Amino acid sequence: MGKFYLTTAIDYVNASPHIGHALEKVQADVLARFRRLKGDDVFFLTGTDEHGTKIYRAASQAGLTPQEFCDRKSAEFKRLVKELNISNNYFVRTTEKRHEQACQKLWIACSQHIYKARYRGYYCVGCEAYLLERDLEDGLCPIHKTRPEIIEEENYFFRLSAFREKLLKYYDENPGFIYPRERFNEVYSFVEEGLEDVSISRSRAKLPWGIEVPGDPDQVMYVWFDALTNYISAVGYADDPEKFRKYWPANVHVIGKDISRFHCILWPAMLMSAGLPLPEKVFIHGFLTVEGEKMSKSKGNVVDPFEIISEFGADALRYYLIAEVPTTEDGDFSRRRFLERYNADLANDYGNAFYRMLKLALKNGLIVVNRPEVLEADDRALLEEIEKKVASFERAFEGLELREGVREAMDVVKLINKYIDYAAPWRLAREDKEAFSRLLYLVFDALRRASVLLYPVIPDAAGKMLESMGIEATSISLNEAKSYGVKSQIELKEIAPLFPRVSTDD
Ligand SMILES: [Zn+2]
Numbered sequence: 001m002g003k004f005y006l007t008t009a010i011d012y013v014n015a016s017p018h019i020g021h022a023l024e025k026v027q028a029d030v031l032a033r034f035r036r037l038k039g040d041d042v043f044f045l046t047g048t049d050e051h052g053t054k055i056y057r058a059a060s061q062a063g064l065t066p067q068e069f070c071d072r073k074s075a076e077f078k079r080l081v082k083e084l085n086i087s088n089n090y091f092v093r094t095t096e097k098r099h100e101q102a103c104q105k106l107w108i109a110c111s112q113h114i115y116k117a118r119y120r121g122y123y124c125v126g127c128e129a130y131l132l133e134r135d136l137e138d139g140l141c142p143i144h145k146t147r148p149e150i151i152e153e154e155n156y157f158f159r160l161s162a163f164r165e166k167l168l169k170y171y172d173e174n175p176g177f178i179y180p181r182e183r184f185n186e187v188y189s190f191v192e193e194g195l196e197d198v199s200i201s202r203s204r205a206k207l208p209w210g211i212e213v214p215g216d217p218d219q220v221m222y223v224w225f226d227a228l229t230n231y232i233s234a235v236g237y238a239d240d241p242e243k244f245r246k247y248w249p250a251n252v253h254v255i256g257k258d259i260s261r262f263h264c265i266l267w268p269a270m271l272m273s274a275g276l277p278l279p280e281k282v283f284i285h286g287f288l289t290v291e292g293e294k295m296s297k298s299k300g301n302v303v304d305p306f307e308i309i310s311e312f313g314a315d316a317l318r319y320y321l322i323a324e325v326p327t328t329e330d331g332d333f334s335r336r337r338f339l340e341r342y343n344a345d346l347a348n349d350y351g352n353a354f355y356r357m358l359k360l361a362l363k364n365g366l367i368v369v370n371r372p373e374v375l376e377a378d379d380r381a382l383l384e385e386i387e388k389k390v391a392s393f394e395r396a397f398e399g400l401e402l403r404e405g406v407r408e409a410m411d412v413v414k415l416i417n418k419y420i421d422y423a424a425p426w427r428l429a430r431e432d433k434e435a436f437s438r439l440l441y442l443v444f445d446a447l448r449r450a451s452v453l454l455y456p457v458i459p460d461a462a463g464k465m466l467e468s469m470g471i472e473a474t475s476i477s478l479n480e481a482k483s484y485g486v487k488s489q490i491e492l493k494e495i496a497p498l499f500p501r502v503s504t505d506d
Helices: 019-037 053-061 066-083 097-109 160-173 181-192 223-228 241-247 257-274 305-312 314-323 335-363 377-398 402-423 425-431 433-454 459-467 478-482
Strands: 003-008 041-049 090-093 114-124 129-131 149-158 201-203 216-221 252-256 282-285 288-290 331-333 368-370 489-491
Touching: 003 019, 003 241, 019 041, 019 066, 019 252, 019 282, 019 288, 019 305, 019 314, 019 402, 019 478, 041 066, 041 223, 053 066, 066 090, 066 305, 097 223, 097 257, 149 201, 149 216, 149 257, 160 181, 160 257, 181 257, 216 223, 223 257, 252 257, 257 282, 305 314, 314 335, 314 402, 314 459, 331 335, 335 402, 335 425, 335 433, 335 459, 368 433, 377 402, 377 433, 377 478, 402 425, 402 433, 425 433, 433 459, 433 478, 433 489
Parallel strands: 003 041, 003 252, 041 090, 252 282, 288 331
Antiparallel strands: 114 129, 114 149, 201 216, 368 489
């Protein structure tokens, strides 16, 4: 059994969760559940990022202490994780004591590359980042269209410039470190152009809400030095050496494209400086638009994931985010498209394949379906087709091609429906009981295999379908999806339709 450690980015608690947060969590959850199906010992981490200027100001605007503000906001993200049915093993908060200890330990471990210097430059609070003169457009932050603050103070710097060659060598030797390739190329050429040292602290007088720099109570850590450390603090870097040895380095960091430089340049350089092993892969997804437009508060088009979940269930949203949104490119959330995919794939194909056969079986008094002694040529052809799909599913998920993988799984469902239509079970039920029983076994066994493949994406529905065939969802493995007929008998139990069709005229 291998270990598999994966993380999402931690969410900055200055605003409430939106559908973009849901995308990243669901992608990571699908990977975590897939690795568990493969038998890996998975540690799956998500959490919240709670320090920095933006939060300090948002808290005082809300009339709360920073800690009270963070507690409230962090709870909203925890609720999102729960309602989305995310299977994380831990929820890290950067205001935890153990996280603070880990940041200080890492700072000391990096101290040979840390120096103090006077800094004068532009700082955008919206970005929580220093900007260079050349980054500005008409003197404004190009993202926030606001005038950056001019900051002049003594700060600690991290000698990032010393890591150019080492990073390039690492990228060359590990072409899979950044996925997809397009992002790899962006980071590579950025580093090739040369790196500048980065400020990693602020004066406490200006920013009281942060982790203290070891040995210098007048300085607090810059939020990114603090935030990135969550990936090691949560697996015991400062307080649980055994756990740390077991899970670090991470196998996959799942992040959005806006923070790729922090994860692909600064973070590996910090780890190199501290003499720690580097993560295996940074998986970078795109952004979501809503009905073709950029999501923004002022446009009033921010999609609330809680509303979709309460209307259609977590599975429906999870399915859309994996099956419709391109895995590593920008995608769109559209209500019309959401309802189309829901009705076509989940209600008609998956839910209905199961439910119409279940009703027919029960109507004919067949609660227990036995594995047939012999298969016909047509049956064997179906099994061969399924085998191919299962293999492509596994290849796709191994390669982080989530959308491709779920399509292969749904293809199994389509094959089953085609076979049902072809075999005409309604006629067989009247005219050929033996053929009818054989068909039932084939269909339910194939649905069992499809449900194992779909389990990482729609765990609730796939789990219920498996349970209605007498299979505990908690004990399934991918190997079972690879074989026909693992059970000599399938015992059926009636359940409510899994994805009731919804009306599309609104
Ligand atoms: Zn900005």
